[in-house]
Amino acid sequence: MANALLLALALLAQDSQTGGQAAAQGPNAPPTDEYGYVAWCYGALGGYANLYDRVMPEVTRIEKAFPGPDGVAASLKTYPELRAQAQKDLKTFASAITAAEKASPRPISEYGGAQVKRGAAIWQGADSVSKARLAQMWMSWSPPGDCEKRAKTLETKSTILGKALNFNSASATTQAPPPETPAPQPEAPAPQPAAEAAPPAPAPEPVATPKAEPAKTAPVKAAKAETKPAAKKLPPIGGNEVIVDPVNPIPCAGSLVPAKRGGRDVLICKGD
Structure with a gap:
């Protein structure tokens, strides 16, 4: 060894x-x-x-x-x-x-x-x-x-x-997967011949628009001024009372007191 x-x-x-x-x-x-x-x-x-x-x-x-x-x-x-x-x-x-x-x-x-x-x-x-x-x-x-x-x-x-x-x-x-077959696509429709272009329609004639006439207004007549009849002084009734008509009053040197005389409403002018 x-x-x-x-x-x-x-x-x-x-x-x-x-x-x-x-x-x-x-x-x-x-x-x-x-x-x-x-x-x-x-x-x-x-x-x-x-x-x-x-x-x-x-x-x-x-x-x-x-x-x-x-x-x-x-x-x-x-x-x-x-x-x-x-x-x-x-x-x-x-x-x-x-x-x-x-x-x-x-x-x-x-x-x-x-x-x-x-x-x-x-x-x-x-x-x-x-x-x-x-x-x-x-x-x-x-x-x-x-x-x-x-x-x-x-x-x-x-x-x-x-x-x-x-x-x-x-x-x-690891085999490479086969290429995917693309799904069939629907065929595109055949192109149709273009329709002959129709002649352009004539443009519509302009329609005259009537002018708006100003509204006629009735002449306004001047209203006549109503003239009230001048107030008449009522004759005194029953002594020295001065009776004033309420529709056509007259100046009173005192106070007007409502009253009733001869079946109608009146104002009595009394001195202060």
């Missing part, structure tokens, strides 16, 4: 430099199709990231025992950066895998899961080797250089394919 792990690690380390030619010869080599290849990269890189906490104590010991030209601190600084980059790349791979599974017209997730396991299998002998040997192989490993590039290509193609599949699916299930 240890020999299988070391062989796989060595091949993968070489693959990162040669572009995949050596890795194609290993038992857990990635498949050639893009979806399977990216799934394999996800499994291999995930196994690498999962070993970080386990191997770092031994990696630190080795770096201190064999410091690089830039010193121990500079060498140890690169490993947290490698882990951060691995986590970022894992998200890129996962996004591409998900896009491909959504775009595929048939289920492919089972195949993708199998390739993830194949990628992770390159670390299956980690428990069978010494800490120093595992740390040395871990320090020298990196994922194939085209994993990220192929993941981005896979996601781009899957997105385009997914849109096309969705469009075709929608077109197949």
Whole structure:
């Protein structure tokens, strides 16, 4: 088992430099199709990231025992950066895998899961080797250089394919309704020949309106002023009484007192 792990690690380390030619010869080599290849990269890189906490104590010991030209601190600084980059790349791979599974017209997730396991299998002998040997192989490993590039290509193609599949699916299930046949409209009546224009009727002759004659009024005869007969002084009756006729009264130097004399109404002028 240890020999299988070391062989796989060595091949993968070489693959990162040669572009995949050596890795194609290993038992857990990635498949050639893009979806399977990216799934394999996800499994291999995930196994690498999962070993970080386990191997770092031994990696630190080795770096201190064999410091690089830039010193121990500079060498140890690169490993947290490698882990951060691995986590970022894992998200890129996962996004591409998900896009491909959504775009595929048939289920492919089972195949993708199998390739993830194949990628992770390159670390299956980690428990069978010494800490120093595992740390040395871990320090020298990196994922194939085209994993990220192929993941981005896979996601781009899957997105385009997914849109096309969705469009075709929608077109197949949602048929455009046939155009409505317009209801027959009643035919317009045929135009009738225009009747010959009748000659204009002669304008009616103006009727003379008789002038209103002023109403004749009967001449008013001047009414003759009625002249009343001058009042006659009645002769005194019975002594010194002055009898005044009420119809033709005469001035009285006193007061007129109504009275009855000779069977008729009279006024008696009495001195004050």
